[in-house]
Amino acid sequence: MMGYTPAFLSLLPLCFWSFSLVMFFVFMIIKSLRLHLINMNPKIPKLPPGPKPWPIVGNLPELLASKSPTEWIHKTMEEFNTEITCIHLGNVHVIPVTCPTIAREFLGKYDADFSSRPTTMATDIISNGQLTAAFAPFGQQWKKMRKIIAKDLLSPFRHQWLEGKRNEEADNLMFYVYNKCKDGDLVNVRIATQHYCGNVYRKMFFNTRYFGNGTKDGGPGVEEKEHVDAIFVLLDHVYAFSASDYIPWLRLLDLDGHKDKVKNAMKIMNKYHDSLIEERIKQWNDGSKNVEEDLLDVLISLKDVNNNPLLTTKEIKAQTIELMMAMIDNPSNAVEWTLAEMLKQPNLLEKAIEELDNIVGKERLVQESDIPKLKFLNACAREAFRLHPIFAFNLPHLSMNDTIVGNFLIPKGSHVLLGRIGLGRNPKIWTEPYKFQPERHLKNDGHDISLTEPSLKFISFSTGRRGCPGVKLGTIMTIFLLARLLHGFTWNIHPNTSKINFDEPLKLVAKPRLRIDLYNF
Incomplete structure (x- = not known):
């Protein structure tokens, strides 16, 4: 009798899944009917133009059948001759935008309505259950983590406090490239730039350049290569148009293999991060450490109003991974593209070097304090952000209400994608949009050239409530890296x-x- 299970109980899981599927289809039908009625009513603004969706799955078949989902979206927008479109993916309205005026409405006039983030399979795993600043939906957790990053990690005081660590890694970059020259090797610019960013991150958070022994020439060891490669796997999959993000019950099947890839990359991250974080927390708890030396110490030592730790171990682990993702991609990508474009147009390279020699000379190395004076170099980096963004779209914004933007209905729950490629190469905004022309960013008023673009003619650090709080750090890392190499x-x-x-x-x-x-440190 102890092992007997009534027959009806054994059928409960099947009944549950059958009921869930039926309710999902009913929900989709009701939602489709509601939107059909809205579109039939001439007094109610309509959805942005877009391809006709299939029942239930929407436009997922076309998108997933394409070689590149982002290219398919841009091609669709061209076919409909529109700078804002609506693509139905399962039960989600995805709204790509390539018009700066409409983009400013989303992140300006209606910023409060679009200040949340959609939850995806990848963001849920990476952020340890939506605990971090960039991936958390709008709410108290997001406000808490956003405040910590802006006030405690990336404040002007912390920026100055960490300058020595950034300088040390810029010097190590010189040492590494010099050794490559000395040995007669080609310099892999991607490895040099990505691992400079990785070294800066590791120095700022873990007070170390290497997880292992590194290499004698100053380059990355196998551990650092594995660490950075895992970060780019996470970046490639965080909002990667996975079918399961639009039809949730598909998550169990992992049809596209995204879940396995994200989990494997997270195992690598945790392998290197967890033991360091746990040991450091132990040191602070037992009193063997009481002086802040890096940003991990800052996160651990934060206290709430009752003098208890402000952050849990889970929050610390998740936020350190998210910040690594934010720090490594844009600077390395912009510098590699800038150097490539300069070699295509040698006059640009000559002009940049002439500026460096005039400002810095050849008797010392360029320093962070030189960066505001390097106007042409800043213009080159801006042009790289405009023409060669590392990703086609910005992180999606989730609509929290039905909202009218650009005379179109944006339903609650929509995913709004501001197009980095579409904005930066918009022929209505930019003359010769596919040509690398840094001069287009030079100002005649004598003011410093910023890498930010509040008017959203291109996207570097975004803007609004979800704008990047690390603009200063990202700018310094990008220009300092480019300046040292040139x-x-x-x-x-x-x-x-x-x-x-x-x-x-x-x-x-x-x-x-x-x-x-000057190369020997």
Whole structure:
């Protein structure tokens, strides 16, 4: 009798899933009827134009059948001759936007209505259940983490406090590239730039350059390569148009394999982060550590009004991973593209080097304090952000209410995607949009050139409530990295190479152009 299970109980799981599927289809039918009635009513604003959806699945078949979902979206917008469209993915309205005026409405006039984030399979895993600032939906958790980042981690005081660590990694970059030159090796610019960003992050959060032993030439070891590669896997999948994010019951099947890839990348991240974080928390708890030396110490030592730890271990672990994702992609991508474009137009390279020599000279290395004076270099970085964004779309904004934007209905629950490529290459905004022309960003008023673009003619750090709080750090890392590479070395393609292959990592011949003692640290 102890092992007996009534027959009706054994059928409960099947009944549950059958009931769930029926309710899902009923919900979809009701939602479709509601939107059909809205579109039939001439007094109610209509959805943005877009392809006709299939029942239940919407436009998912077309999107998933394409080689590139982002290219399919841009092609669809071209076919409908629109700068805002509505694509139905399962029960979600996805609203891509490539018009700066409409984009400013979303992140300006109606910012409060679009200040949340959709929850996806990947964001849920990466953020440990929506605990972090960038991925958390609008609410108290997001406000708490956003405040900590702006006030405690990326404040002007902390920025100055960490300058020495950033300088140390800029010096190590010079040492690494110099050793490549000395050994007669080609410099893989992608490895150099990505691992400079990774080194800055590790130094700022864990007070170390390497998780392992590194290499004698100052380059990354196997641990650092694995760490950075895992970050880019997470970046590639965080909002990757996975079918299960639009038809939730598909998550159990993991048809596209995204879940496995995200989980495997998180295992790598946790392998390197968790033991360091747990050991550091133990040191603060037992009193063997009481002085803040890096940002991990700052996170651990934060207290609430009752003098209890403000953050849980889960929150600390999740936020350190999210910040790593935010720090590594844009600076490395912008610098690699800038260098590639300069080699296509040698006059740009000459102009940048002339500016560096005039401002800095050749008797010392460029420093962070030089950055505001390097106007042409800043203009080059802006142009790289405009023309060559690392991702086609910005992080999605979730509509919290039915809202009328640009005379179109944006239903509650819509995912709004501001197009980095579409905005930056919009021919209505930019003349010769596909040409790399840094001069278009130079000002005649003598003011500093910022990498931000509040008018949303292109996207670098976004704006509004969900704008990036690390604008200053991101700017410094980008320009400092670019300045050190151009000031310290001459760059050329290999003599046996006729042209640059933009589909592969940039590999170049580099030679020192400063006194030898400036490369030895």
